Amino acid sequence: MSTRTFRIAVLGGDGIGPEVCDQSVRVLREIESRLNNVTFDFENHHVGVGEYRVSGNALPDTTFAACQSSDAVLLGAMGLPNVRYPNGKEIAPQLDLRERLGLYGGVRPIRLFNEADTPLKGYAAGEIDFVLVRESTEGLFYGRDAVLDPDADEAFDTMRISRDCTLRVCRLAFEIARKRGGKKKVTLIDKANVLSSMVFFRKVFDEVAAEFPDITADHCYVDASALFLVRDPQRFDVMVTENMFGDILSDLAAGLVGGMGMAPSGDIGATAAVFQPSHGSAPDIAGLGVANPIAMHLSAAMMLDWLDHPECKRGAKMIDDAVAKVLADPAKRTPDMGGKLSTTEITDEILKAI
Template sequence: MSGPRLLLLDGDGIGPEIVAATREVLAATSDKFGLGLAFETAVIGFDALRTQGATISEATIETARNADGIVLGPVSHNDYPPAAEGGLNPSGVLRKRLDLFANIRPAATRPFLPHPSSTGFDLITVRENTEGFYADRSMHAGPGEIMPDPDMALAIRKITRTACRRIAEAAFDLAATRPARHVTAVHKANVLRLSDGVFLEECRKLAEANPAIRYDEVLVDAMAAHLVRDASRYDVIVTTNMYGDILSDLAAELSGSLGLAASLNAGTDHAMAQAQHGSAPDIAGKGVANPASLIGSAAMLLDWLGQRRADGALATAATAIGKALDAGLSDTATRTPDLGGSATTAEMTQAMIAAL
């Protein structure tokens, strides 16, 4: 079997810098473990808007569909023009078009990094990725937000039983591989009785089918408070799109920094590594962007490919990247300024490669 073909998409802001750093780490890992990784690129974001008339083209979507995995740099989609003028969110488009229904976001404290959490913890948020309140994902045609008149705005939240079932399955499958074997479903069914009710019904079915896994339910507002008070109580958190987006950012910051937050968008046939943070245009081009989030995400992509291909070398390589990442983060001399260090992006990247 030939090595995986990975599509690298730079994005905007610091995207090109951290994608380049991630490519260096992946290339070094490929050489060390004989993975035979092959890289190809395509243009997205503002560069694509200028040259192709849209921030992501149909040709790029098809290239992504045919790749074995995707590494997506952050994009400045809040600054794009309307979708009708080509300002599509590449992340949302790829999640929807490739059916990347599970957004897996780990967050764990590290003993050598300061963190605001009152306790150490290691948890994963499993976030539904293809529907909910997100306007670009809740409708077949047209946006999920409408304005009947200038003084009224309405948002449509789509929750389907199929999507709830498969995200619950993803959470329970993941929990079965972890020592705590614990799933917490986060919801607001005391208010959104129908939509969150469907979500909970599917979670409860999976809990009944997996009695060896501990299961509980927490309201989303209470969960925010519990994470701040003691995040070590939780193992695998499963929830709908918007709740998961917010809670996973909170968990990442409690672990030390959103700049450390790895993220994998996974479906049945495709997966995409994506930094959990944004494009940080204020530091773009200064050589100080923290590549840790995207490098950690790329490690998750290799692990996903290893499971899919039953290839132990890919899984071993993913673990090695995680250890190299920790080595680079353990010393202030090889940490970027956002983490209290003095290293440039390139210096931090080289430290990780040396640690391989």
């Protein structure tokens, strides 16, 4: 059997981005050594604030071209709050990648690995387990490139909800629910009691729901969803929502299972995908070697699963199982979760568990 080589564009990012990204490449190298007839070709590229300071372009054309030609992109956290564009907005090439590559589906799995990691009472490992799917190319982020008139007396942002984008992100959510098994349920998170754009989102969602008669579909207002995530997270299986709502709720959801260092993500398109932790660049701890790499490792596992090769899927399960095995011991934690292990040390534990 011939060997399949997957090209992976590695974009380290800023702050703690390179620290956790490098550790995940270590994990992937170990996985590679255990797979049959599969290899990974990692190509490092410059992106983010560091590149912006050098060239004035946070996402150089050569880097974007590499992302286009790669089988997948592994992305470290990017941006630094004290470095901004002249319009006052943060440098966020990850958003440019989503829009230019058509990465419409922000898939954010939330899973509790140990009861010690949740602020909620009475939940054991695996009892908080759902996926939030965020439309990632429009919504309230649609107007992010608008220029603010410094002399204006008011400002507006436009929320765009299109049929095409809504169809594809809702179908993705239902497909995920079908593959997950379990509850086989998709909940639309909207604000259809107030916003016309959300009434439209709900209408399209209901059309898609009719295509999946084996999946239960329901609706929940975004404010009620925030309450239920804290009071009854087990009511959710797969959630699908608009860009800004998803941005906010995914952070809340991460807090249920230990924090942003436990929250992986994949931005999925028709022909491309980018995988990154949901957290930011955390400049306050950059260079200290204490960042939590778990979200990055779980994002790498999502990448392997998305590559859709039997051996890669087996590698994804190796990573997921190793993370679960390590986190079963509440003493094996980085400082953000009350532990004492460094970024490298907890990765070492995962490597031993593979």
